[in-house]
Amino acid sequence: MVVMINTKTIISILLVVLITAPVTTATLTHEQQDKTTLKTENALTIGKGSRYNIQGLIYVHIEGTPYERGFQHGYLLSGEIIDMITRWSNIIHNMPVIGSFTGTPGSAKYYKTSEKWWEFCKTRAMKIYWNDYPPEYQQEIKGIADGVNAKDETIFERKVTYEDILTLNEMYEFMSRLLAPHKSIHPFRSLFYSIKSFVPDIPDNEEKTFVTTMLQQPPAHHCSGFIATGNATTHGQMVISDSVWFGNWWFSYYIAQRWNVILDVTPGNGNRFIISTSPGYIWSDEDYYQNEKGIAFIETTCPQGLWRDKGLPLAVRARNAAQYGDSIDDVIYYLTHNSDGIMNAVWLIGDAKTGEIARLETGLYVYSVQRTFNGFYWSANNPMDIRVRSEELRLASIYKGRVYQLLHLLLKTEGYQYYTREYRPSNRDIKFEELGKEYYGRIDTEVVKKIMSTHPIVDMSSDCKITDSYL
The missing domain is CATH 1.10.439 (Penicillin Amidohydrolase; domain 1)
Structure with missing residues (x-):
């Protein structure tokens, strides 16, 4: 980048x-x-x-x-x-x-x-x-x-x-x-x-x-994300992508189709940055961010867990990370410090300067981080860390998950994986891992386009954003 x-x-x-x-x-x-x-x-x-x-x-x-x-x-x-x-x-x-x-x-x-x-x-x-x-x-x-x-x-x-x-x-x-x-x-x-x-x-x-x-309303599982680097890509470059999902009564295509603004900001202080956003927004909310320091990060929202009245909204935390973040550590700090817990998520973060990538899972009080210089991560609204999942899923949610799991056994429906205390891969998780392994060593922007356009990853997507170290 x-x-x-x-x-x-x-x-x-x-x-x-x-x-x-x-x-x-x-x-x-x-x-x-x-x-x-x-x-x-x-x-x-x-x-x-x-x-x-x-x-x-x-x-x-x-x-x-x-x-x-x-x-x-x-x-x-x-x-x-x-x-x-x-x-x-x-x-x-x-x-x-x-x-x-x-x-x-x-x-x-x-x-x-x-x-x-x-x-x-x-x-x-x-x-x-x-x-x-x-x-x-x-x-x-x-x-x-x-x-x-x-x-x-x-x-x-x-x-x-x-x-x-x-x-x-x-x-x-x-x-x-x-x-x-x-x-x-x-x-x-x-x-x-x-x-x-x-x-x-x-x-x-x-x-x-x-x-x-x-x-009884189904959760609003929005966005899919993928990131790769090092020996997983064609020339060691970092590649990152995000697509927005829509589908419930308040975030339908009627709303999602308006996220068609590429906002390029040169502030008086901090980094020049680009976000994919909606008219009038000072943050992405999709979420897709990149800045002149070679930092790019995306987010997929998880089922809403614990939150508090005090703390900074994600709009402020994410904007700070884009404008003032110079490294993966900076981004993690801005996203997790003094959080109010709303829109807990899985974040994929890349640094084009070093080639390092990270997967950050956030709750209110706990978060987990995976980092590598070789490999790939994906995100489909489904945290893997049991501490993050335990904080997000209250008893009512776990009970709902058991009901959804029964429906899955009887009717082959999807969705229960988001409500189990332990991580269970959803159909998107399975496809991401399958394609990441299939294309390992050959991943570039063209391959990621194929990955993000594959069923079930593409289902209910309204767009897709892709960048790499060269761009």
């Missing part, structure tokens, strides 16, 4: 393979009808910032002080940012049980419900997250909001605020937290009545159905 110098070099570093995936979830009824009008521009510059569209992607370069680069970001992606807020606002219409009472697309009721849901999320996100963002990132977020407003864009017939941009950045973490509560005796009952306060048409007798349905 070379030091990033110009736009041509930047765009070549991130080889993005757009994979067409079938939208199979039944919760897309509202989304398929919801045709949001999107204002977009092919090429635009402001100050030191610029954007252009390429093969379904949007390349954006920003630089300067936190506020300056934020303003450039908001100005260059104003229409897309409004579109992304709209999409997150509309996921309420897919919520189990609730979606039947929120109105039809285009109706005043539908619009008002989206607005109320966004306000619900924003109020809570600000209370939970804003004070955990360092001043540098707060200023960047305020700049994004002002940049959007400079283009006279509006959301719900009002100007965009920094609170909107903060909420946009935290929606995945907020939803993970909202749907994995640990402090309330009846958390989903409380959620039901919170939503009923702005969707009053929901009958009280739907409460039991709502709670039961939410408890």
Whole structure:
């Protein structure tokens, strides 16, 4: 991986393979009808910032002080940012049980419900997250909001605020937290009545159905990752790849397809870095990161385990790792230090300077690391370390795993492997290991494209990002 110098070099570093995936979830009824009008521009510059569209992607370069680069970001992606807020606002219409009472697309009721849901999320996100963002990132977020407003864009017939941009950045973490509560005796009952306060048409007798349905929701296992180095690759180079998965009611293709921004950031302090991200985000959230020090890292999220109110959100930890991390040790420190535990994950990390790669599994209080200069690792949302798994899987989850395991024996269904105390390979784990061994010594970007495009690894993927030491 070379030091990033110009736009041509930047765009070549991130080889993005757009994979067409079938939208199979039944919760897309509202989304398929919801045709949001999107204002977009092919090429635009402001100050030191610029954007252009390429093969379904949007390349954006920003630089300067936190506020300056934020303003450039908001100005260059104003229409897309409004579109992304709209999409997150509309996921309420897919919520189990609730979606039947929120109105039809285009109706005043539908619009008002989206607005109320966004306000619900924003109020809570600000209370939970804003004070955990360092001043540098707060200023960047305020700049994004002002940049959007400079283009006279509006959301719900009002100007965009920094609170909107903060909420946009935290929606995945907020939803993970909202749907994995640990402090309330009846958390989903409380959620039901919170939503009923702005969707009053929901009958009280739907409460039991709502709670039961939410408890039975399948996990949101997102992303697949692969990394190789040394004698596993053609010339000893490091190769790393990540693909995004989608598939439940709140992270469907309607949301995932908007992760089509390649954001190239030259900050006043720290490293120049690239992330694959969504409009308005100061971090990847997919997660794909690389910087000018030859560091690249990706993430696949695991079933949500223990978390706490204190600690830094992943948005801050991952952004710090990209902007200020110079080594694998730095990245591990930033990702694990003072964590709030939300979005515990398996991370694959590579250092093009040394050729070393690592697999990091994170919980709240424990984490594990594997490192090598020769070989490959993969990630399919399935931790291997028993300490990490034990922390993530509470009794209810282990019980669910036993039920899923019985279904696997009877009906050959998949999914139980994520809920056993000891590691059991899922179908993706098995395929990754099989292909890694098959191509050992011949792995390069072209081979990794084949690996990431193979069933079941490719199933429900919306994209794929690949880079290596040469790029």
